Amino acid sequence: MAVETAPECANLKALRLHGRKNNQLDDVAPQKCGHDEVRLQIAFCGICGTDIHEYLGGPIFAPQPGMKNKVTGIELPVTLGHEFSGTVIELGQSVKSLKYGQRVIVNPALDERHLGMKPCSPCKTGCYNICKRSVTYGLSAEGGGFCEQSVVKATSCIPLPDSVSLKVGALSEPLAVAWHCIRVSGFKQGQTALILGAGPIGLAILCLLKVWGVAKTIISEVTEARIDQAKKFGADAVVNPLEPLTGDREDEVTDPVVAACRDLTGGDGVDVSFDATGMQSTLDAAIAAAKPRGIIFNVAIHERPLLLNLNLLAQQEKSIKAGISYTNEDFHAVLKVLAEGKIPAEQLITSVVPLSDVLQGGFMELINNKAQHVKILIQPDPDV
Incomplete structure (x- = not known):
């Protein structure tokens, strides 16, 4: 031949x-x-x-x-x-x-x-x-x-x-990263999620969580352009962590991201926090916003080591997980989503x-x- x-x-x-x-x-x-x-x-x-x-x-x-x-x-x-x-x-x-x-x-x-x-x-x-x-x-x-x-x-x-066009097909690699993170996190249909950072991977996680059947999504983001993008892609709440909370709260929460997560989940916090930023402040918020026995999932590649107080995990049996890249399983799943x-x-x-x-x-x-x-x-x- x-x-x-x-x-x-x-x-x-x-x-x-x-x-x-x-x-x-x-x-x-x-x-x-x-x-x-x-x-x-x-x-x-x-x-x-x-x-x-x-x-x-x-x-x-x-x-x-x-x-x-x-x-x-x-x-x-x-x-x-x-x-x-x-x-x-x-x-x-x-x-x-x-x-x-x-x-x-x-x-x-x-x-x-x-x-x-x-x-x-x-x-x-x-x-x-x-x-x-x-x-x-x-x-x-x-x-x-x-x-x-x-x-x-x-x-x-x-x-x-x-x-699926060749143009859209070029998105399959970053989408596969996002799909892999959701899959490895153990996220389940009907759960709630926080995404810290509305960059390309954060927004991809937002879009794909909807395919997975997420109940509520909260986005933490500081730039106006990305705040607008997160709203456009359907986040239930978009919070700028640099804007202070107003009014008194019974739970004494001062972080606006943590406050939004508790307000949207009946006071418990989210099932999974996806940190797609990789800063000390976002790690701290991800831990605080997760409910008891919740999951903190690291998506980001860090420029420097961060500090971690393990007591904050142990006292409420929270877990930290992390993911990297993808396998063909993730690509095939993403291509099916795109095709549909x-x-x-x-x-x-x-x-x-x-x-x-x-x-x-x-x-x-x-x-x-x-x-x-x-x-x-x-x-x-x-x-x-």
């Missing part, structure tokens, strides 16, 4: 991280397509907060200057981008699961299954997202999405349902920027005006 291959092409445009505060739009040679890989024509790739952190304060997950990643061997400069959708334009000789012209999204996390290694203990139990040798396309593995084309493992690709139109996915996209303007219209726009955006997508080919 003949294998479809892409025509020979010239160098490609790619946004590459060269070092701290050093992103460049480079001409790069096309990657070679291995026997178990596919070449994708990239349709859309979202800018993640991780990409911004890599640029401003990194490299973090990307290799350090002068070093190579111990698993993949790649070194700077690295093509960024890990939230991408595309179309298969070349198939490796061993690939049977996909076909030429198929529309797919990419699970960018690689584990020992992809790397030809023996499985570690998490992988043996199906917890591939915490693989001891996990690497990621667009950070620590070659094949980032801020490029015209990318070569990835065929097993990293998940076909898009016919009713259960969340306003298009409204999560606040801007689409051509690859030629990724530096100013993408990265600098998010750095300077991040509160105005939920998700900026980069589009290598404006005709897609």
Whole structure:
């Protein structure tokens, strides 16, 4: 059987991280397509907060200057981008699961299954997202999405349902993060939830909690633009923690977020607090707002260690949990939600920027005006 291959092409445009505060739009040679890989024509790739952190304060997950990643061997400069959708334009000789012209999204996390290694203990139990040798396309593995084309493992690709566009499909990675957090938290239908932070992941959790059957949702957020977004996406209450409470309260609560949670839940507090901000103040509020035996779930990646008074947990048997990334289970669940139109996915996209303007219209726009955006997508080919 003949294998479809892409025509020979010239160098490609790619946004590459060269070092701290050093992103460049480079001409790069096309990657070679291995026997178990596919070449994708990239349709859309979202800018993640991780990409911004890599640029401003990194490299973090990307290799350090002068070093190579111990698993993949790649070194700077690295093509960024890990939230991408595309179309298969070349198939490796061993690939049977996909076909030429198929529309797919990419699970960018690689584990020992992809790397030809023996499985570690998490992988043996199906917890591939915490693989001891996990690497990621667009950070620590070659094949980032801020490029015209990318070569990835065929097993990293998940076909898009016919009713889901390539544009919306690019949202599947951050939505999978949110779905994984809800799933791992142990949240159950009919429960209440607090979300601290109305950034892209916080809003994704809000939208997906509605699919899970949440009874009440409270959002804590300080910026006006994101407060408006949280209201638009249907939070039952949106509270600015910097605005002081007025009036006397019998429970002597002084934190407006904790007060709102108790007021909306009959005085008990919420079943689950999702901290998507990662500050000392939001951790403290998440603990105080959770009801007895409630769950505090950490979503954020922290820039510095926080203080934790375990007595606040022990006295009411509250629990802290945390989650990272996703598995294919989360991607399939999210694609089903998107295919059924259960969340306003298009409204999560606040801007689409051509690859030629990724530096100013993408990265600098998010750095300077991040509160105005939920998700900026980069589009290598404006005709897609």
